[in-house]
Amino acid sequence: MTLTPTGAPPAPHTGAPRRSGWTEAVDRTRGAATTEPGRLRIMGAVLVLLVVAFGAVTAWQVTERADAAQDVATRTQPLSADAANIYRYLADADTTASTGFLSGGQEPAKVAQRYQDDISTASALIAHAAADSSASGQAQSEITILNRELPFYTGLVESARADNRQGLPLGSSYLRYANSRMSGVLLPAAQRLYQVEEARLGADYGDSKSVPWLAWSLGLIALAGLGWAQRRTFLRTNRVVNHGMAGATAATVVLLLWLVVGHTVARVDLEDSVTHGATSLKVLNQARFDGLQARGDENLALVALGGDTAFEGRYQALMAKVAGPADGRGGGGLLASALSSADDSAGSAPVKAAAGDVARWRGIHTRENARANDGDYSQAVGLVIAPSGSTDQAFQAVDDNLDQAIGHETDELQGSVSGARDALTGLPQGAALLCLLGAAAAVVGIGRRLSEYR
């Protein structure tokens, strides 16, 4: 880097008619270019610049991609998972509240505890999301809605419980109102927050996968420059090898290969984590959301029996979305798409099990519906909330299996992303080292030629 085309910085001229520094530099370069040593100096400087620029841009672009992959693993993917969990715990709280309601005045302790846990977990996750300083304006406004509505919702559920304990039908009105706030305000806000986080995750994926064109181009230009300089030297001196320039070429080739291979491997890993991780997670999360809401609607259909018939219709629609039409033999719906994007048995087994549980759930629901319509209310309630043989139990099995599948896909995603980061490990440092070596070698090579003119 000490070699400059003119050997010294242009000094300011005093006294003489003033010319700009640039014009002077151009003139001096033009002057130098008329002699072979001058041309060699210029050539050397350009080669050094190219090699160094290639190294620097490689280090910069690779660091950027590694950082984006790091963000996927440690920031945006967990944030997206948090947003999905906000939705999940809110929907679970709503479903659990209606399950408790159906058990009559005295809720089972387990159900009451689960509702409490759901609400505290959801609150903690909302607070955590609010603390993320990088959250966008839209994310913040969704979080504001969640923060404002959640206490109102829990108040409505408490009123429903208090009325239910006194045997007042008013409790069912409060419960339905609470449900309408949940499914009409809270869950849509949680869904939008999830979409915002998904978009951020997608952006980080895009950043980490994008091809470092500039580094690739500089690498090729540097190689072309080195090749041209060596050919020129050969033509003039008939010496086949200039050791310095050959060394510079080798360093550049190694760095370029490392860059191309390293980034391509990382890119393949990231593609893999998108198709098998992020896409599967999206489908599985949606299946879980819809299953939770279907379960809530099933409860409320019984709470509002003889009143509101819309809940049963919503239940049927959601179940069809999760697992396809009711008469279809275990096919279709979100579970089928989750199954098709699962790439190993560890991922597909829980999804298959969930599909089986959904079929069982639907079977019990049909019996329950018949009991309710025949006026056998207590039997119908039993089929919905009993600890075993009930739709509640089948739903739990679906949810547990989906939880397992989601855990597996998250691990897969994290594994692929960390594989991608591994592929880029050491590349920025290597780029710095190799480009300095290459530059030094180029200087040595040009120096050898220059010394021949002394």
Place this chain on the structure above:
Amino acid sequence: MTADGTTGGPFAGSTDRPAPQPPGPWRRGLRGWGGVGAMAAACALALAATLTLTCGFGGPTAVPGTADPAARARQASTSSCDAQNMAQSLPPSQAAGPAVRRIQQRHELIVGVDQSSYLWGYRDSTSGQLEGFDIDLVQAIADNLLGPHPHIVYRAIPTADRFTDIDNGSVDMVVRTVSIACSRMSVAAFSTAYFEAGQQMVVARDNTTITGYDSSIRGKRVCVADNSSAQQLLGQQSYGARQVTVQNQLDCLVQLQLGYADAVFTDNALGAGLAAQDPSVHLVGHAVNPEPYGVAMNPKDTDLVRRVNAVLQTYRQGGWQRSYQHWLAKDLPGISGPPPAQYKS
């Protein structure tokens, strides 16, 4: 009596209103039936004088149903059923016909009920049992039909399904605060009236501004159930009130308690159910638009209608009063007894 022209949508909740029906062929058979009771006579007199129904509650009250020219025209064209004779039912009889035998051979009575109308038909969440004024009546009917400890199947049915369930035979009868109306005569046969309700205001006890369904509701938010006759009445004469519409009248109490409404306008029978669930609200003013409740059955089951009327004949002598004292007297005081039975001659 007045609900002609009101429509009972699927979400009318517990406040049930008849939907307009074309006159059925069998209605011509009603022509010439008389047997007008004392109350109906008074009503007829008042109607003749003012074309306005004034019987029932408190002072004279304009009834939009009959003041409406279209409604008058329809009543004129279907003179077999009108506000005066619609509460007339078949004379009582204990004789067992095909319908009664069907129930007795099945050893169970299948009744369509509501499970969320407090005081009338609701499920006690601690016992899981259905209770209320309507349920007491069902019990009396079942005792008569099936003997002691009868087996009763209570089917909680949506408002919209009441008459289809009667028609397709999935229930023997509906006891669910169903109001008797001419427009329903083609889809149901009614027993004699066992209660008479009207539209009334429910407000918080500390609300002294609203005094009833009158100009005191100007600028206030009044909650009504969608498709209820209270909603229709308020649409015709709002007194400057703003309407808050919810799915059923019980949801109105939630709105009132949360401060989203200043008053609830509903059937006073169900309004009493609201007041009973919240000691800080009560019924104010007079009830308007009186309408009788009856047990709805299939028009083909004439023996069952007569049998239920026979049960009601006895029930009016003591059972009714005990049930009224137990369920309604506190929140719907001042009713001396059931409306008198009116029979077709």
